[in-house]
Amino acid sequence: MRRKVAAGNWKMFGIKADLTEITAIAAAADPAVDTLICPPATLITAAVPAAKGTVLIGGQDCHHLPQGAFTGETSAAMLVDAGATHVIVGHSERRRDHLESNEMVRAKAEAAIEAGLIALICVGESLEQREAGTTLVAIATELDGSLPNTSTAANTIIAYEPIWAVGTGHIPTPDQIAEVHGRIRAILRQRLGDEADGIRILYGGSVKASNAAEIFAAPDVDGALVGGASLKASDFAPIIAALAASA
Numbered sequence: 001m002r003r004k005v006a007a008g009n010w011k012m013f014g015i016k017a018d019l020t021e022i023t024a025i026a027a028a029a030d031p032a033v034d035t036l037i038c039p040p041a042t043l044i045t046a047a048v049p050a051a052k053g054t055v056l057i058g059g060q061d062c063h064h065l066p067q068g069a070f071t072g073e074t075s076a077a078m079l080v081d082a083g084a085t086h087v088i089v090g091h092s093e094r095r096r097d098h099l100e101s102n103e104m105v106r107a108k109a110e111a112a113i114e115a116g117l118i119a120l121i122c123v124g125e126s127l128e129q130r131e132a133g134t135t136l137v138a139i140a141t142e143l144d145g146s147l148p149n150t151s152t153a154a155n156t157i158i159a160y161e162p163i164w165a166v167g168t169g170h171i172p173t174p175d176q177i178a179e180v181h182g183r184i185r186a187i188l189r190q191r192l193g194d195e196a197d198g199i200r201i202l203y204g205g206s207v208k209a210s211n212a213a214e215i216f217a218a219p220d221v222d223g224a225l226v227g228g229a230s231l232k233a234s235d236f237a238p239i240i241a242a243l244a245a246s247a
């Protein structure tokens with residue numbers, strides 16, 4: 001039985017005044033599911049006490065090396081030191097804006113796991129790939145290239161985030177989500193054997209209170225990675241409740 005995950009990616013939103021939202025999300029957290037918020041790195045240290053021990057706190061990216069002369073970067077060990085338990089790697093905005101390759105994402109995931117973090121590895125097809133009918137090939141290439149050999153059910157979560165669904169209000173049908181999640185599970189099995197059955201696969205891209213129940217009813221969906229609708233407890237709480245109801 002895989003424990004479901006309601007994960008929030010705050011992206012470049014949030015200052016200290018917004019920590020009250022994390023406390024409100026903590027009040028809405030359900031013991032039946034894991035709730036995770038990934039605020040900006042500047043807020044991680046303060047987010048941990050605001051989360052009251054019921055919301056997990058994660059980073060949004062990490063460097064693949066433990067330390068060094070890399071201006072502006074944050075290592076996995078630094079995230080651990082700040083109180084993070086998880087880190088997102090390979091988000092489509094990082095792949096697009098920072099030209100992160102599968103090899104780079106894999107190195108970051110390996111560094112995260114090595115530091116004791118749970119790596120939340122994102123994969124997703126572009127609109128062009130979806131329309132050309134090459135979604136499953138694109139997902140296979142991206143996942144296989146981004147997945148460490150050291151991945152286990154305890155240290156890795158996969159997020160399927162179609163790029164065309166992130167921040168757009170468009171979502172795939174439950175059948176399309178189930179098809180991709182099934183392929184992800186098959187690739188995980190090829191690479192990791194039975195261990196693959198314990199790895200959580202989240203859906204991400206325009207998840208809202210109004211569509212959460214439908215998404216969570218799709219087979220092999222173990223939760224969601226939520227952007228915009230995770231910023232306010234009033235938006236995120238019903239998503240947590242929908243996930244708990246499906247657990």
Ligand code: PGA
Nearest residue numbers: 166167205206226227228
């Ligand atoms: P969104 O973002 O929920 O705002 O579409 C999802 C994500 O980028 O993780």
